[in-house]
Amino acid sequence: MKKERYLRSIRLLAECFHAFQHISDTHVRTLGLTSPQFDILATLGNTEGMSFKELGQKTLITKGTLTGIVDRLEEKGLVIRTCCLEDRRSMIVRLTEQGQAEFERLFGPHIQFCKQAFLGYSDEDFAALDRELAKLKSHLDATMPKPG
């Protein structure tokens, strides 16, 4: 069985992502949210809200699942559904005042917490990393079918 060249890269990519995700998720959990819930909160933060469709596209969560996650966030009083006047099939999800307050209370500290993972990373390190990841991303976007 021939060893494909990309496997090494994907393994590295997965290891990096998992390592970071582990510390991030563990911290999010201590804040009382699940990872997808925090993802939604972070996506809605500093916006006027957006439709389920747009929210699903940004977070890669399918519509059926998204309904449940938004339900739980609505039960916590963090988001609210409003009708979209232009297209009455569509629902707009946005942060409530409490949700906005939670976003501000949690997001900054979370960013600070996760920052420790990159302690000592130089501007040049970041620039080189971003260059390769951006190259990969545009390649993947061009090569792979879009979800949704």
Add this chain to the structure above:
Amino acid sequence: MKKERYLRSIRLLAECFHAFQHISDTHVRTLGLTSPQFDILATLGNTEGMSFKELGQKTLITKGTLTGIVDRLEEKGLVIRTCCLEDRRSMIVRLTEQGQAEFERLFGPHIQFCKQAFLGYSDEDFAALDRELAKLKSHLDATMPKPG
């Protein structure tokens, strides 16, 4: 709120990983396995088997969860638990003959399928990507607490 430098890198990392994971998971599903199940199968492939502890460390799955996933793979007849003679607290998980056959039947095609994501990526592209990811990984390993 100051914009932390690492956020852009992490966003790129997550986007790349999610994009790849989406195509990989979707394909794995069509093979009749969940993503964690395939992960276990791939980890056990071409080994003599390993303990729950080692399997958990390699896949980042905690012991309670691992018991359930291995249960389901055992029900499918793909893996088997055997006792460890040296330490009788420990259980060794290894592929059954059928599991080995499934591994060989699924793994190669899956690797080929996912390869399409990197179609046209050059040796230089891979080398540059690997260099930055390996740098990041060793940095994360040094900076972040290990799970387990």
Add this chain to the structure above:
DNA sequence: TATTGTTATACTCTATAACTATA
């Protein structure tokens, strides 16, 4: 007809913690 979001179902994964049997 196609699209947006909901509902229903059934399953898988997950965190957590108490438990057992060994060491």
Add this chain to the structure above:
DNA sequence: TATAGTTATAGAGTATAACAATA
């Protein structure tokens, strides 16, 4: 006392497909 794995519980995410309302 500590470790390896299991069990129990409850909740959360997921895929899938059928559905209602609207476009």
